[in-house]
Amino acid sequence: MFSRIVHVFSLCIALAAMTLTANVSVNGLFTSNMVLQRNIAAPVWGKASSGEAVTVSINGQSKSTTTGSNGVWKVKLDPMVEGGPYTLTIKGNNTVTLSNVYVGEVWQVAGQSNMDTRLSFYPNLADSIKNANVPLLRYCTMRQPGQSTGGTNPWLVVSPSTAPNLSATGYFFGKEIQKTTGVAVGLVVTAVGGTTVTQWMDPATLAANPDITNTDRGGCWNTWVAPAVGYGIKGTVWIQGENNCNAGDSPLYGDRFKLIIKGWRAAWGQGDFPFYFGQLSGTSGTPGPDDLSYVAQVREGQRLALELPNTAMSVNCDYASGDWHYPNKPEAGRRLALPAKAHLYGQNSLVYSGPLYSSKIIDGNKIKLIFRHTGGGLTVRGASLSGFAIAPATGAYVWATATISGDTVIVSSSSVPEPARVRYGWSNKPALTLFNAEGLPASPFTTDGKQLPVSDRILTTSISSGEGTITPSGGNFYDNESVKLTATAATGYMFDHWGGDLSGNSNPATITMTGNKTVTAFFIADNNTYYTVNTQVSGAGSVNQSPEGTRIAEGARVSFTAVAAQGWKFDGWSGDHTGKDSEYVISSLDKDISLTSRFIPIDPSVYEAEYAVIKGGVSESVNAGFSGTGYANVNNEAGSSIEIMVYVTNGEEKKVTLTWANGSAASRSFTISVNGREVIGSQTFEATGAWTTWKQKEITLLLEQGINTITLTSNTADGGPNIDKLEISGQTSASAKKGSSAGPAFRYRFGNLEITSGRPVSFFKVEILNLSGQKVLCRTVKLSADSRALLRIDNLKHGNYLMRVTAPDNFSNLQRFIFVQ
Template identity: 50%
Template sequence: MRRSVFSCVLLLALSIATVSANVSVTTLFSNSMVLQRNMKVPIWGTASNGESVTVTFNGQTKTTTTGSNGKWKVIFDPMIEGGPFTMTIKGNNTITITDVYMGEVWHCAGQSNMDTRLNYYPHYNSIQNSYNNPKLRYYTMRQSRANTDGYTTSNVWKTCTSSANNGALSCLGFFFGKEIQSKLGNNVPVGLIVSAVGGTKIASWIDTETAAANPQMATQDASTEPASMYKAWIAPITGCAMRGTILMQGENDRTSGQQVYYEERFKLLINGWRKVWGIGDFPFYYVQLANGYGAKQTVPGESATDMVIREGQRLGLALPNTGMVVAIDALGSGDSLHFSNKQLVGQRLSLIPRAIDYGEKSLVYSGPMYESMSINGNKISIKFRNCSGGLATNDNKAPVSFAVAGSDKKWYWATTAEIAGDVINLTCANVTAPKYVRYAYASNPVTNLYNKEGLPASPFTTEGNQLPVSIVNKPVMYKTEAIMAQNPAVNLLGRQINTINVAGVHLDATKRLVNTVLSPVKMVHK
């Protein structure tokens, strides 16, 4: 009888504790946080079932009622940059969050080359010790994998105002954020949310819904649990307001035969994250796998798993709102896989949003990318995009690392390689009927091809899938089948635009177009 009474009292106590649970939020919403400007901002947390929760911030007040699952969410209207502000969250208790800024938020993802901290590299000690900028802030997701709800971590936002804080930030993220914040100016803080973990494969980062829809991933690599990293490090932050994601990943997918699946999985990851975030096709910018740290390439037909990864990443540019940094020259003498020139690559990575998202329209942000090939007898012409100033070599010598093959796919080095504007003209004495061309197709190739802005050309092969002739970094992709020049603007599926890019030709629809076919535009949403 006593045991029965005790049990009833215990159940009653637990029931009361559940009913009066305190309102709480993940530490993603904590002191010194940066929230995304000019975008709707969701704030979420937990409380007692049916509890009224009121959140007040920057002149706005939002009230909601906690659902039966114990969760609540409010959404603030877009706000311009500014701060510091204070946020109060009131339910049965009150939470006060101070030193909050509106600015630009970027998600930093990937594996060890994104995760490795600034203090890992002694040659950056001086900048680590001297950099003092309260407008650059970060939050690193490093809670135990068992704590996948995001509420049981002790992590907090930090400001880049001390050597200790600077040193604990992703090195690549630091130099990316430093460049962005400097270019945007003192009025626009930048916040970095870092969720990178070393030694991980891409299948582990794919979201749970996409992983469930692609069960073959589990059988293709028994050593990797699909979506495991996603559950631990991405799920707790999905839906937060942000400008976009930067990523460096792929090193671990070079082994165990997993490289052959990379292109497909890379696109699954991007599309899946965009779906679960629910903010459209947000910017997704990434670093192509850097050059290897082994012996330099000497034979033209090297079989390189690294290059399969790089090709998958290059072909990822077919997705809208993507951009890629080429890092084929990043590893220096004596470097390990964790290349030491993170400053160079971070600066290159910052060029993409500066040009696409922050208005520096004339800024060249990409190295030369293979566009098309034409063959005339034994002569091959390779045309590149992203080289408005023309192609160049960094040693003033002829371009190297071009290999040519016929239909038998026996590879030989090109005999001659000459630059003509945005074209490389090749010949190969060993191949009388050329069909395929590769550039820098190796783990650690010798390269010297750049655009005149100093950005390296991406490795490529003309075998297999290729990018469309014209790539437009817009939230929605369209295929143009005809040109209409009768109206001052064009409306595409509810989106009014003033310019069109057709097969690489930029048209301004607000100006009169002369000698143009006047026929209806048929836009097919891809």
Template identity: 35%
Template sequence: MKKILAALLLISSLSLADVKLASLFKDNTVLQRNKTVYLWGKADKNEKIKITINSQTVEIAADENGKWKAEFPPMDAGGPFELIIEGNNKVVLKNILIGEVWIASGQSNMEFQLKKSVGGEEEISKADFPSIRIFVVKHKVADTPQEDVEGEWQVCSPKTIANFSGVAYFFAKKLLTELNVPVGIIQSTWGGTPAEAWMPKSTLETDEDFKPILTRWDRKIKSYPSDLEEFNMNGEKLVATWKIDSANAIAKGMAPPRKPNKPEGPGTRNQPSGLYNGMIYPLAPFSFRGVIWYQGEANVARAFQYRRLFPALIKNWRELWNAGDFPFYFVQLPNFQREPEPSKSGWAELREAQLLTLAVPNTGMAVTIDIGDPANLHPTNKADVGLRLALIALDNIYDRDEFIFSGPIYKSYKIEEDKFVISFTHTAEGLITKDGKTLRGFKICGKDKKFVEAKAEIIGSEIKVWNDALKNPLSVRYAWADNPDCNLYNSGMLPASPFRTDDWEETTFNAR
């Protein structure tokens, strides 16, 4: 009888599930200030839960499935606080701050570690900023939307910051310096990934422009077993050849080819929707201020498609959070590879697709055409990238009008006496050349569509472009190449975005 009672008591105790929070809520968390704060997790069915933070208490009950979500009204920046959750058990989270939270996402250049950045080691040694907190989402590919992520909130210090995103670190540091409030960064990144990996499948399968992405992936899945077998047989030979080709490319001042990788298959990082399901969907509805995004290299071969793919991604994320058009700031691809002259350039087309995305409400673009590395897909200057993203946020969100946040952006043109007269927005106090020399980077063409060198002159906030031998000019392009030689800036020392005045079909027009 005693054994039966003991067993019943054990079963009874096991049936009382501990109240748990989603993994985003742990010691050292930063919660978003001045916005509704959502907390959620799991507990026993219908379990009553009391949550307290910053002298505010909310009482709720779990639903029939044991899921619960609590809402706290907007709170001012502050802390540290304790976050206390009481149900069948008691959970106390310590060192909670309230401040500004941003999501940093994209591929390898956002993931690029601070320790590998220019000046990174010195920066790490001085990175004692306890009001900056970082949460790195563990890589995960998933076929269906997940409920949670893996990760820990870390306090920024020389011991914790080395492997964190260099771009996101410099972004956070600038915000902390200017706003003097806590800053939290949720880093959800994975190198080498295309935009479609970060989007829901429903968008990809219902849009005619995007359906080929899924069709192509299905073909890869079907051929995966034989492709993998071939790679396993010839992989060493491929890598050996790659090493030779890389050495030759570097000797010529060219970018080395990509290292041969195993074939893509089920559960790999490029799986359409895989990272959205595993690394973005579970973050909602965590409250945050905005997103910083650095991605596009993996979509260069389909740059024209990116004109619609990238805005669709932004729309998807905003729909997921259902929190309005939150800020979405992104990095325009930098200069890369050897080609400095006007040419058929997927990189130029991708930059144009990013430029056109500025038509999406509440977006901003950091131009980096001047701080890339022709021989390195991963330029190591991440400080200027993070700073330029921060300038966009400071001016547009935090009302710091003293900051110039954008370089010149092409607006319109007119033709006067065989000369293009080009107008720009974001000229600040005037257009300049960074080096004080004659303008470079402008090309012009006539009806033959063959671009030639152009002369260019700054006239106030406009630029005149011409070629003495060319009558009836048809189009002008600026910095339209993989690695253009260009020097147009505004008085804020921010570079102009590459642009063209024509809309002719280029190399990726039909690529899907």
């Protein structure tokens, strides 16, 4: 009995010990294939035992923390630029490893059914699913059909097999952002159909607004959004409001929608991040001039939400479907992406919105309507400009006659001699006719009630001294709008400071338009002496220079660091500095500098394609069976390419082996070029049966001694196969070859090519080829007693040539030279 008690007691102790030691885990949002937001301190969090040390590592950085008493740990990564694929590890008492992680742009996709409905919902999008091979677009859906909890679905790479369950609008939005930026884009989908605006409110907002008493309030936030709060994002795109089109909700929608935007921004703690939303579409019905239209009231609330900073709206009620769930999701996604392209991704002059009503001027029996976002000008779509209704201060609306005058519309009606109010597109299904020249429709509106702030704050700029420019140079802005000013000095001058309503010497600087503002810029003569600093790279690598730029002032401290690409190593500097140290510092610049950083491969026989230059494609690790860390996957489009830089110790024809996978039903092909010269017009890569089945193909390429660039370019819209690696046979170590004197040296003297041999042979075979590979000269030359020979070449034309020299001991060397008489 005593023994059994001891055993039971020991078992209890063991079980207690087991419960006290929990494996480290990461929040369900963090899985393989995910995208982390670039250029921010992206948080990563999870659970572990209280007091357990946790270290998160990715892309050369590690962050450590200790788990709190609540069993939760959290770190913030240093900001990273776009890149990948990376491996993220979380190490505590155990290790969690996440692969194929990218850093890029992350957008939350939110709202109800017009954002939630998947690509598979729309028969017209079947081809879009079939062609949805976008490796740099990934998504995490917080809710799959039938799920009652959120935050448990892994990140997926968009492909024909994963696309059907992705938000249709989100897909076309994300695809447009990825195409624009060229970086990985991640979509965190938190949309659920059939929901109301109050269901999406966060607890803090509800607590601050006790008048919101809806029984469903906060439900969707708790289930679908709360698990995602804190994940680093660029912004949110939103379409919602259909379930609020009723007598009780419609008049309140605008104010409640603004609470959503403010509350979500506060919860994320990333400031006023971009919040772009789609206006309600059209349903059914015939427009009348005096319609009540709950749908129009919700649209008006959405329009007025534009008073919040960093918001933009796309208009969707011109789609002629007559159904809430309009099938034109490609255009809906494109329109939502326009403000992101204009505000965030460098397309500053892009017209991203349709015309928006700004203000009105009553002129007798007419009303002039003033619009902004008119782009290239107001235009009419259809037979005539219709959809405008006009009314006196009290009384019913009647249809109005409307004409365009510049960036304004003038409306009137003979039955309303004293007009005071105007509506446009005010119905469940409006027939929109007013567009800008860029094809974007004007938003429906009413001049009744509260309006958006008028852009009546005037900014004036001038140059007080010296020469330069200020951008923007002035203009009209909204009340309290923040305007970033940049001073650019002319040659011979430098920016000194601001004046007027802006002070200091920060450049660029921001001014808030609390009223009309006047800003001056002071430029002074730049008496510094400047030197030119140029860096070049031979091989695969880069040079980090500080400070950056090619024009640097005398006396500046300038540092250079050579950074080798994966699979390569730094081999030395040449030019104005020679040496083997990868870091070189000029303590005080006193002359022009030209440097070349030389890199050679660690193993000159194997080149992993995931480290190549991929134009129109991505490096990824989704399909198993590859070597190294991944493979190159080009887009399904003609012209997508893979550029692989290789190093050849002896220039000659080389056997090159490509490892590829082609999981499509048909063969795919590449054009193959060497150093910009096409050598194989169409190299076929047969179907391998699956993207995880890898095969090898051997080809022969004429390569020069030293650095060569081999380019594989897709011939058709199907793109090429996935490439795992390129191998070159007969290669010796680059470091072993370097410095060998066994090869011949060449010098041109008086019409002859003088060849000096370092090999114990009596003759060489010399072949000269043009860059197309055709022989233009072939000679055998005998070596003199001092190992020299002369070859007459003055009959060659001016131009670039390749010269191959072969010795009887099977030594072969290929070099490029330029012949100029």
